[in-house]
Amino acid sequence: MSTLLQGSELRTLNYGRRASKSTGTLAATTVPLFTVAGGRVALTSIYGVVGTAITVANSYQLQHNPTSGTTVALFAAADIGTTDTAAGELLGFTGDTSGSLLAIGGAVETLRAPIVLAVGQIESVSSGTDGEITWVVTWVPLDDGATLVAA
Numbered sequence: 001m002s003t004l005l006q007g008s009e010l011r012t013l014n015y016g017r018r019a020s021k022s023t024g025t026l027a028a029t030t031v032p033l034f035t036v037a038g039g040r041v042a043l044t045s046i047y048g049v050v051g052t053a054i055t056v057a058n059s060y061q062l063q064h065n066p067t068s069g070t071t072v073a074l075f076a077a078a079d080i081g082t083t084d085t086a087a088g089e090l091l092g093f094t095g096d097t098s099g100s101l102l103a104i105g106g107a108v109e110t111l112r113a114p115i116v117l118a119v120g121q122i123e124s125v126s127s128g129t130d131g132e133i134t135w136v137v138t139w140v141p142l143d144d145g146a147t148l149v150a151a
Contacts, residue, residue: 039143058128
């Protein structure tokens with residue numbers, strides 16, 4: 001008798017565990033998306049799905065705010081609203097912290113290598129006041145007991 005792996009099992013084998021979190025309606029504020037606890041994790045992929053169109057100028061970025069240490073941008077702030085970003089578009093970046101949001105479209109590139117995150121939070125930083133993005137991450141624990149969950 002053979003056993004076939006399901007899609008979710010293949011994803012877990014290749015990328016690790018999955019979590020997702022909506023920004024809610026974007027506002028000129030910083031919103032916690034994911035919490036890393038219990039030790040370090042490796043972020044293996046991350047992409048955003050625009051749920052509600054972003055139609056006003058919006059300097060946008062994600063950052064990692066560790067409990068101990070310096071907050072670092074995961075990519076340089078990018079304007080995602082002056083030229084409208086339609087519902088259904090995907091957002092992605094390669095993991096080069098000096099680079100910007102790499103792509104907006106129906107197909108995007110994601111991390112070229114895992115990003116190691118210390119205990120803390122991944123945060124959405126927005127200057128605009130409309131639209132919504134759901135961020136999806138995959139991750140693996142690097143320390144025993146480490147977790148990453150939606151904030």
